[in-house]
Amino acid sequence: MADNAPAPAAQLVEEFAFYADLDVVMVGPGPFGQRAIATITGGELTGERLKGALVGAGADWSLIGPDGYLRVDVRTTLRTLDGAHIYFQYSGFIEVTPDFVALNRGENVSTDFGDQYFFTSLRLETGDERYSWVNHTMFLGQGRLLPGPRVDYRVYRVTNAPEQ
DSSP: OOTTSOOOOEEEEEEEEEEEEEEEEEEEEETTEEEEEEEEEEEEEEESSOEEEEEEEEEEEEEEOTTSEEEEEEEEEEEETTSOEEEEEEEEEEEOOHHHHHHHTTOSOOOOTTSSOEEEEEEEEOSOGGGGGGGGOOEEEEEEEETTTEEEEEEEEEEESSOO
16 A cells, blocks of 8 residues: 555445343342343344344343443353354443333333444354354344344445445
8 A cells, every 4th residue: 555545444344133032130239330140031133144042041131330330241152053152242232221221111112223333342262163254253243122122233344445
């Protein structure tokens, strides 16, 4: 690249979508905020390069702070349709809105992508060579909340633009 050429801009490319069904237990207020543990009871992932189901132990050990944001702290496992296992770990923020509160009270409401600040940073890892590309890829997720309760994500990989 020539010294005067602009550096390529980063780009978000949609990689996959997934949902997770949850069973939420409110632990209650503590020294760091309101703690909740949401066990992942099921879920599916669809994308051009990744497809499968969420399996095994998985949960979100979330914390609602006094600033009106829930801190997401999730770990789970994807089993691809062809039998590979991929570990997921992600963190992020969910803005606590009136719809968020109503949904957590059991009301039949939902949010859409962009209705609130709901973004996560995902780290994936696997020992399966077919999917080794996930070990060195950065992912950004945008979420929404659905009755059930269920979380629904669109996940993008970060790449240099233009993509090659």
